[in-house]
Amino acid sequence: MIDDLWYKNAIIYCMDVEKYVDANGDGVGDFEGLTRKLDYLAGLGVTCLWLQPFYPSPNKDNGYDVSDYYGVHPKHGTLGGFVEFMNHAEQLGIRVIVDLVANHSSDQHPWFKSARRSPDSPYRDWYVWAKKRPPDHDEGMVFPGVQKTTWTRDPVARAYYFHRFYKFQPDLNTRHPKVREELLRIMGFWLQLGVSGFRMDAVPFLISEKGVDAGRELDYEMLHQMRDFLQWRRRDAILLAEANVLPNESLKYFGELGDRLQMMLNFPVNQRLFYALATADIRPLVKALHDTYKRPPAAQWVNFLRSHDELDLGRLTDPQRQKVFAAFGPTKDMQLYDRGIRRRLAPMLGNDRAKMELAFSLLFTLPGTPMLQYGDEIGMGDDLSLPERECARTPMQWSPERHGGFSNGRRTVRPVIADPVYGYRRVNVELQRRDPQSLLNWMERKIRMRRECPEISWGDWRIIDTPESGVLIMRYEWDAHSLVVLHNFTDVARAPRLQRKDVGHDLLVDLLATHDSRADQRGQHVIELPPFGYRWFRAGGIDRNVNREVI
Ligand code: GLC
Numbered sequence: 001m002i003d004d005l006w007y008k009n010a011i012i013y014c015m016d017v018e019k020y021v022d023a024n025g026d027g028v029g030d031f032e033g034l035t036r037k038l039d040y041l042a043g044l045g046v047t048c049l050w051l052q053p054f055y056p057s058p059n060k061d062n063g064y065d066v067s068d069y070y071g072v073h074p075k076h077g078t079l080g081g082f083v084e085f086m087n088h089a090e091q092l093g094i095r096v097i098v099d100l101v102a103n104h105s106s107d108q109h110p111w112f113k114s115a116r117r118s119p120d121s122p123y124r125d126w127y128v129w130a131k132k133r134p135p136d137h138d139e140g141m142v143f144p145g146v147q148k149t150t151w152t153r154d155p156v157a158r159a160y161y162f163h164r165f166y167k168f169q170p171d172l173n174t175r176h177p178k179v180r181e182e183l184l185r186i187m188g189f190w191l192q193l194g195v196s197g198f199r200m201d202a203v204p205f206l207i208s209e210k211g212v213d214a215g216r217e218l219d220y221e222m223l224h225q226m227r228d229f230l231q232w233r234r235r236d237a238i239l240l241a242e243a244n245v246l247p248n249e250s251l252k253y254f255g256e257l258g259d260r261l262q263m264m265l266n267f268p269v270n271q272r273l274f275y276a277l278a279t280a281d282i283r284p285l286v287k288a289l290h291d292t293y294k295r296p297p298a299a300q301w302v303n304f305l306r307s308h309d310e311l312d313l314g315r316l317t318d319p320q321r322q323k324v325f326a327a328f329g330p331t332k333d334m335q336l337y338d339r340g341i342r343r344r345l346a347p348m349l350g351n352d353r354a355k356m357e358l359a360f361s362l363l364f365t366l367p368g369t370p371m372l373q374y375g376d377e378i379g380m381g382d383d384l385s386l387p388e389r390e391c392a393r394t395p396m397q398w399s400p401e402r403h404g405g406f407s408n409g410r411r412t413v414r415p416v417i418a419d420p421v422y423g424y425r426r427v428n429v430e431l432q433r434r435d436p437q438s439l440l441n442w443m444e445r446k447i448r449m450r451r452e453c454p455e456i457s458w459g460d461w462r463i464i465d466t467p468e469s470g471v472l473i474m475r476y477e478w479d480a481h482s483l484v485v486l487h488n489f490t491d492v493a494r495a496p497r498l499q500r501k502d503v504g505h506d507l508l509v510d511l512l513a514t515h516d517s518r519a520d521q522r523g524q525h526v527i528e529l530p531p532f533g534y535r536w537f538r539a540g541g542i543d544r545n546v547n548r549e550v551i
Helices: 003-009 031-036 038-044 079-091 110-117 177-192 221-233 247-254 267-279 283-291 318-328 353-365 388-392 429-433 439-451 454-458
Strands: 012-015 048-051 095-100 151-154 159-162 197-200 238-241 263-265 300-304 369-373 460-463 471-478 481-488 497-499 507-510 524-526 534-539
Touching: 003 300, 003 369, 003 454, 031 038, 031 079, 038 079, 038 439, 079 095, 095 177, 177 221, 197 221, 221 238, 247 263, 247 283, 267 283, 267 300, 267 318, 267 353, 283 460, 353 369, 353 439, 353 481, 353 534, 429 439, 454 471, 454 481
Parallel strands: 012 048, 012 369, 048 095, 095 197, 197 238, 238 263, 263 300, 300 369
Antiparallel strands: 151 159, 460 471, 471 481, 481 534, 497 524, 507 534
């Protein structure tokens, strides 16, 4: 039973093959390079890789403009190379999920090229057309400030086509039976090559009505159909949704009976987590945790700090968002699309080790499965001279050598960061691997411990109230085991008191150090938390199998 639900206790690492390692010296990352780095990822403790689009693409949106769903972009290698990579990952016990970009294709996809040429094309209805420019053409843009419209006139088709995203990403008509059939075929193809599932791009748009006079109805049944197909083909495969929706809508994505998507990125918690880090006011975070508490038993949230996109703060109130901007992205060039911050984690947190540890400790202990963005494990920075979200998508920094050891080529697909603070000479895997105090080694140890805390993945949780403001205390319980985690969001030391009855035992064993706590005569634990400090305790004993009497 537990092994079937592997994703509940996974460590997900998200990456773009293009930016990871270049083995053939053409300046672009490839599968051969990534394959060589799988041991690094296994050593870090990663159990699941999410690969961003590596398919043939004009690459105007980081590969999210796919021109062939059944292939590997030649600059990344071949399908044969992909299979070799999959084989090696499997040997190391690393699962792979891939991006399924089904809401839209590239305008260079043969389907769209055919569709625009003639109304009689079999692919015409695979896209969404209008004869006249629809009145709502300047509404609903996903990239405000950069994207001007959602309907663009195609001179060849002599009609307007709908695109929720950039204009080179025409929306697929996902209500068309043939399009749906094709989506399943694409899933079947990659499943057959061994992937453990899909990160589904832009799910609310995928299932929405599209076109002139489109209603607001979402077709959740489509998610059920995809899930059914997925599990017929591979029983332990999962769907992980990118769906930045309100908490009360998430159950529709999971399905009340857990019969739709197994996993969703937890956007509600993500935004409030950054608000809490910015202000030490944890109340909105606590609310978001409660709001996302309810989910079917087999469903799971995925927590993350940063991803390859901007940190989207769109669901905070205006004053809240302004506070996060002020703390983490004060200048206009750090902000994006009127709603977010485009920087990487380390620069947002001022490269402050205590704050970074706090943030990662939260990532690993909030309810759900943690996801890391490549490079964050060594504290990579960003390059704000690059446009939009590209600033946080620079090549991985492996060593102090030229191009940070990313490539032997003359030029690289994007410049490797070379500034004095975050540049590859200072921030790289090679140096950090040999430094016992490095962020990388800290991360590896935390990941190891996190994997041994299935209470977080499987268990139930509640928040233990404390009068100490800015301190979040959570208790997890699973299978008669109990874990207590504390985080201090403030810049002053705190010493919350915990009652024995609240934590379940006289002995709290520190999982990250040797500062265990014994309840005093009044049955209280007093836990010292330095500024931005964090502690993970297991009640009763360090090994889960020795403390059956807890609770
Ligand atoms: C998703 C991706 C983003 C991309 C967009 C369009 O939101 O995360 O990077 O630009 O979809 O496909």
